[in-house]
Amino acid sequence: MADEIDWDSFPLARKGNQFQDFTEGQSLPHHWGRTLTAGDNAIFSTATCNWNPMHLNAEYAKAHGHDDVVVNPMLVLCTVVGLSVEDLSEVGGPFLGMEDVTFHRPVYPGDTITAASTVVETRESESRPNVGIVTWHTEAHNQRNELVVDYRRTNLVAKRRAPKDGDT
Amino acid sequence: MTDTPPDVGLTGDGNYFEDFSVGQRMQHFRSATIDEVENNFITKQVMNTAQGHWNEEAMRGSPLGDGRLVFGLITGSMTVGLTSQDTAENALAEVGLDKVRFRKPVHHGDTITAYTEVLSIDDADRDDAGVVRFKHWGRNQGGDVVCELERTVLIKRRSHWVAS
Numbered sequence: 001m002a003d004e005i006d007w008d009s010f011p012l013a014r015k016g017n018q019f020q021d022f023t024e025g026q027s028l029p030h031h032w033g034r035t036l037t038a039g040d041n042a043i044f045s046t047a048t049c050n051w052n053p054m055h056l057n058a059e060y061a062k063a064h065g066h067d068d069v070v071v072n073p074m075l076v077l078c079t080v081v082g083l084s085v086e087d088l089s090e091v092g093g094p095f096l097g098m099e100d101v102t103f104h105r106p107v108y109p110g111d112t113i114t115a116a117s118t119v120v121e122t123r124e125s126e127s128r129p130n131v132g133i134v135t136w137h138t139e140a141h142n143q144r145n146e147l148v149v150d151y152r153r154t155n156l157v158a159k160r161r162a163p164k165d166g167d168t
Numbered sequence: 169m170t171d172t173p174p175d176v177g178l179t180g181d182g183n184y185f186e187d188f189s190v191g192q193r194m195q196h197f198r199s200a201t202i203d204e205v206e207n208n209f210i211t212k213q214v215m216n217t218a219q220g221h222w223n224e225e226a227m228r229g230s231p232l233g234d235g236r237l238v239f240g241l242i243t244g245s246m247t248v249g250l251t252s253q254d255t256a257e258n259a260l261a262e263v264g265l266d267k268v269r270f271r272k273p274v275h276h277g278d279t280i281t282a283y284t285e286v287l288s289i290d291d292a293d294r295d296d297a298g299v300v301r302f303k304h305w306g307r308n309q310g311g312d313v314v315c316e317l318e319r320t321v322l323i324k325r326r327s328h329w330v331a332s
Contacts, residue, residue: 015217034215044213047205048242048249049198052256053178060178064260073262074245075214081241082215090218094232094270095240101265151265 016091019122019132019159026119028136030083036071038109044075071107076149080140083115088136092157101151105142112143120152131156179257184326185289185298192286196250199281202238206246207276211239232273240270243280243315247306250282256321258329260297263320272314279309287318296328 045055053060055072062068081095089095107113120135135154142148200206211221219226221239228234256262274280288301300323306315 032215040213044210044245045249047210048245049200050245050249050252052252052259054259057178070261074241074248077265078210078214078216078239078241078245082211082217085215086217094237094273097267097269099266099268101268103262103264106261 014091015086016089017087017157018091019134019157021160022119022122022134022157024119024122028084028087028117028119030087030115030117032083033112033114034079034083035110035112036075036079036107038069041069041071041075041109044078045072048072048074050074066106066108068108071109071111073103073107073149076103076107076113076140077101077151079113080115080138080149081153083113083140084117084136084138088117088134088153089155089157092134092155093131094156096155098151098153101149103149104147107142107148111148113140113148115140125156128156130161131158133157180253181326181330183254183256183323184258184329185300185323186326188286188289188300188323190286190289194251194254194284196254196282196284198250199279200246200250201277201279202242202246202274203276207238207242208236210242210245214239233275235275238274238276238278240274240315243270243274243306244268244317246280247282247304247315247317248319250280250306251284251302251304255284255300255302255319256323258324259321260324261322263299263322265320266318268315268317270315272308272312274308274314278314280306280314281309282306292322295325297322297324299323 054070058069117136117138120137122134125131134157137152139150140148208222220237283305285303287303290299292299302319305313308314
């Protein structure tokens with residue numbers, strides 16, 4: 001019976017990394033990958049008011065030398081960051097910013113994106129002893145292993161606190 | 169391809185490479201409210217697993233503000249989107265972004281207005297286009313800057329793309 005279940009006996013299947021989990025030079029291949037579809041691109045581009053015909057009018061894109069619409073690069077970027085979140089920032093802290101985002105080549109509907117990051121730098125926060133600062137370099141490739149986008153991202157990352165007396 | 173330039177009638181005439189000048193400023197005409205579709209849906213669409221963006225209970229009483237926190241790149245994408253007709257309607261490609269900063273938390277129901285200044289104008293490695301670097305700001309309904317970024321776009325030259 002449901003009211004007899006001890007819910008505290010179910011351990012939480014935790015996700016994510018904290019500051020102590022990162023070391024400089026460490027490689028982090030991210031999970032899942034994502035095939036970006038025509039539907040993804042149309043929904044994302046319209047919902048973000050980016051009604052550019054290069055992203056939404058296939059005939060216009062073809063007249064500019066593409067085989068199909070060009071997937072909105074902001075969708076590609078959002079997806080790459082999304083794929084990296086569990087490894088990098090899910091339990092870390094707020095997203096503060098990114099540097100040197102380069103869109104290396106177009107992505108087309110049906111292309112599959114995978115993402116991986118390298119830890120560039122880890123350092124302590126002088127003002128906040130319970131967090132550190134981590135910089136990653138993230139690269140995303142398509143199904144032909146061609147580089148699609150890369151960038152650097154720096155975040156505050158929470159530290160795993162030291163066990164205290166009474167912790168189980 | 170036909171003999172007719174591909175963009176006749178489909179895109180505006182005031183936003184070719186030649187139309188931009190360093191220091192030029194624009195407040196973009198349309199603002200947009202971020203809500204269920206823009207944050208809750210797209211954040212999951214792009215596989216962002218951080219539940220603070222789509223679990224109302226997870227963020228109740230958060231120091232960042234009560235309720236679901238908008239994924240920063242949704243705010244950034246909306247800011248870019250709101251600028252896109254004026255800055256990229258005649259673009260050939262998005263080249264990159266830099267100095268992307270998320271300054272303040274954004275929540276469902278907040279409305280973003282976008283502003284642009286032209287930072288630089290340069291030749292491209294092709295004759296039919298040039299490179300424009302923009303600074304964009306997104307402000308909320310209270311006037312606070314919530315995000316800022318620099319963005320580089322490859323834009324067609326009217327001289328090559330519009331029949332005279």
